[in-house]
Amino acid sequence: MTPTLADHVAARGARLLFACRVGEAVDGTVAAPNAPAPAGVRFVYVRPADWYLTLAEGPDSLDGPDAETWGWDLRKGLRLLLRSNPMVWSWLASPDVIHDPEGLGEDLRRLAQEGYSRRALGHALWGEARKALTAFLDRGEAMTATKSLKAARALLALRWLEGRATLPPLALDALLDQDAMPADVRAEIDAIRAAPVARHPALYRWINDELDTAAARCAALPEGAPDPAAADALYRSRVIGNNAPDGFGAGPDRNPPQRHPASP
Numbered sequence: 001m002t003p004t005l006a007d008h009v010a011a012r013g014a015r016l017l018f019a020c021r022v023g024e025a026v027d028g029t030v031a032a033p034n035a036p037a038p039a040g041v042r043f044v045y046v047r048p049a050d051w052y053l054t055l056a057e058g059p060d061s062l063d064g065p066d067a068e069t070w071g072w073d074l075r076k077g078l079r080l081l082l083r084s085n086p087m088v089w090s091w092l093a094s095p096d097v098i099h100d101p102e103g104l105g106e107d108l109r110r111l112a113q114e115g116y117s118r119r120a121l122g123h124a125l126w127g128e129a130r131k132a133l134t135a136f137l138d139r140g141e142a143m144t145a146t147k148s149l150k151a152a153r154a155l156l157a158l159r160w161l162e163g164r165a166t167l168p169p170l171a172l173d174a175l176l177d178q179d180a181m182p183a184d185v186r187a188e189i190d191a192i193r194a195a196p197v198a199r200h201p202a203l204y205r206w207i208n209d210e211l212d213t214a215a216a217r218c219a220a221l222p223e224g225a226p227d228p229a230a231a232d233a234l235y236r237s238r239v240i241g242n243n244a245p246d247g248f249g250a251g252p253d254r255n256p257p258q259r260h261p262a263s264p
Contacts, residue, residue: 008065019043019099028172031145031192043071084117086124093170115226122218129154145192155210
């Protein structure tokens with residue numbers, strides 16, 4: 001995947017800096033016997049310096065070689081990181097990094113860990129859990145084990161924010177070993193990921209109890225923002241350091257159509 005993606009990005013006048021896999025296959029929120037959807041790939045790239053030295057900004061995103069792959073320009077990624085964007089953190093927290101030869105991921109993680117607004121990220125996780133829980137009600141569907149796992153993952157990440165100095169990991173497995181997880185709920189999570197289970201009352205009750213208190217708990221989380229001077233320095237170093245002579249900026253038109261979301 002990585003050589004093909006790097007070549008694909010290079011053919012469009014950019015250089016691949018970071019790529020990771022995301023989705024339920026990575027975060028572990030699929031109940032048995034369902035197979036996870038294919039993982040998506042998200043990436044960050046940089047253009048040559050001349051690309052950024054124009055009055056009119058060019059596109060800040062690129063499609064990948066398939067529908068499940070797309071990425072953002074480093075400048076866009078850093079701008080969103082400065083706003084404590086939850087999608088940016090989900091990329092950085094992915095345990096399945098497939099391309100990071102220059103250590104950009106670690107540099108971005110350090111910026112995020114030092115300054116991300118815990119309150120903004122907490123509200124995003126609360127919204128993710130509510131969406132997983134209530135979407136089926138709006139459509140008149142039955143609550144499924146997979147939807148429960150997605151809600152539980154978000155709520156466990158919220159508990160992580162409350163109890164630890166670090167930002168939460170992405171994978172459900174990494175979030176389970178917390179005091180916030182009662183033994184009977186943990187047992188149901190393990191059971192529904194191992195074999196089909198018709199009901200999971202302890203997990204469903206725990207999700208609702210967590211949601212009942214989530215608003216007040218999110219409001220109590222600290223605000224914050226990553227250091228813009230450090231982000232600027234990182235941006236400049238990557239643009240200058242990845243600026244190559246002839247040919248690096250060659251590629252198609254500066255305004256190609258994009259099929260993926262332009263913003264989170």
